[in-house]
Amino acid sequence: MKLTIGFSPCPNDTFIFDALINGKINTGDFTFEAVLEDVETLNAMAQEGKLDITKLSFPAFFRASNLYTLLDAGSALGKGVGPLLVSKEDKPEYDIDNSSIAIPGVLTTANLLLSFARPHAKNKIPMIFSSIEDAVVNGETDLGLIIHENRFTYRDKGLFKVMDMGEYWESHMKLPIPLGGIAGAKRLGHDTNKAVSRLVRQSLEYAFANYPLITDYVKVHSQAMQENVMRKHIDLYVNNYSLDLGADGRNAIAVLADVYSNISCAAPVKKEDLFL
Numbered sequence: 125m126k127l128t129i130g131f132s133p134c135p136n137d138t139f140i141f142d143a144l145i146n147g148k149i150n151t152g153d154f155t156f157e158a159v160l161e162d163v164e165t166l167n168a169m170a171q172e173g174k175l176d177i178t179k180l181s182f183p184a185f186f187r188a189s190n191l192y193t194l195l196d197a198g199s200a201l202g203k204g205v206g207p208l209l210v211s212k213e214d215k216p217e218y219d220i221d222n223s224s225i226a227i228p229g230v231l232t233t234a235n236l237l238l239s240f241a242r243p244h245a246k247n248k249i250p251m252i253f254s255s256i257e258d259a260v261v262n263g264e265t266d267l268g269l270i271i272h273e274n275r276f277t278y279r280d281k282g283l284f285k286v287m288d289m290g291e292y293w294e295s296h297m298k299l300p301i302p303l304g305g306i307a308g309a310k311r312l313g314h315d316t317n318k319a320v321s322r323l324v325r326q327s328l329e330y331a332f333a334n335y336p337l338i339t340d341y342v343k344v345h346s347q348a349m350q351e352n353v354m355r356k357h358i359d360l361y362v363n364n365y366s367l368d369l370g371a372d373g374r375n376a377i378a379v380l381a382d383v384y385s386n387i388s389c390a391a392p393v394k395k396e397d398l399f400l
Contacts, residue, residue: 127312127320130159130166130178133345134272135338135354136361137179140198142341144327151323160345162252163304164229170307177308177320182377184231185307186384189397193317194369194377196400197325198306201365201373206290206301207234207271212260214284221245223266228253233303234271236380237289239387257281271303273349273357299376300365308400317400325367374399 129145131137143149145158159175167184169175173191185192209225211218221244227235229250238245251259253271260268261281269289270278278285290301306324308317338354346354365373381393 125153125316126155126157127176128159128174129156130161130169130175131306132163132166132179132272133160133347135342135346135349135357136200138342138345139331139358139362140324140328140366142327142339143330144323146341149323149326149330152319154320154323164232164250164252167229167231173309173311175309176312177306179304179306181229181232181234181236181304182302182380183233183236183384183388185305185398186381186393187231187390188307189393191310192307193310193400194398195306195308195317195321195324196368197321197328197366199365199369199373200303200305200361201300201369201376202303202361202363203294203300204290205303205360206288206293207237207269208275208278208285209238209287209289210257210260210268210270210278210283211266211286212263212283215286218267218286220267220287223247224249226251226256226259226265226268228256228269228271232271233380234269234289236384236387237293237301238269240383241287241289241292243387257283273353275360276353276356297376297379299379300372302373302377302380303361305377314400321400328362328366369399 166178167180170178170180170184170188220242224247227248256268256270259265293301338351378395385392
């Protein structure tokens with residue numbers, strides 16, 4: 125069975141899926157066609173059920189929970205991993221609510237966490253995540269909500285941290301931060317999604333067994349990123365929750381689903397629709 129599988133070119137995703145995509149593990153009757161896109165593009169594709177397996181932000185997953193179920197392996201959760209709000213100026217106080225803010229997409233978990241922490245901040249400008257630092261540097265927006273490797277590079281661009289959305293979530297909810305997950309189309313059936321979830325875990329176990337090696341597959345998709353930044357990225361976003369959500373991970377996602385429903389004024393997400 126050939127399945128399409130979407131994920132981002134960021135090191136955490138290519139690290140997880142390298143072995144799966146490139147025949148380094150036995151995938152049995154399954155073959156996979158990789159579709160590498162920015163996460164907000166994947167979020168939009170998920171709303172139409174375009175891919176068989178896909179990485180997506182949790183708000184996008186909640187919206188598409190009638191189409192997709194969350195796999196046990198491959199997710200990004202943790203502590204100290206949240207998006208950062210940054211500015212060009214180093215101020216003790218910042219009027220976040222009345223500032224223009226570059227965000228990495230409306231359906232991203234970063235935007236949801238910003239709405240949770242600052243519900244009155246409405247002047248948001250969606251753009252691809254890799255453009256946000258420059259937008260702030262060039263004065264296109266007052267603030268930028270950064271994710272992925274930009275967490276490690278914003279200081280090099282002369283930017284300053286205004287607020288850590290992950291810290292806010294952890295201090296108020298006492299839970300790990302759910303950032304993104306790997307979901308399988310419900311039309312594939314429970315058994316197929318369960319089998320794919322096992323393969324994703326095996327692919328990650330293979331990567332962990334060979335770490336700290338950074339493979340050519342990870343490097344080629346990381347463009348100009350330095351290897352030490354790639355490793356920081358992987359170390360931060362890939363962990364035991366990526367191997368298996370576990371009870372803590374599922375609980376954190378269920379709580380985030382309630383936050384999403386309250387903020388978006390959407391119907392409550394049925395928890396039985398979320399997990400494999």
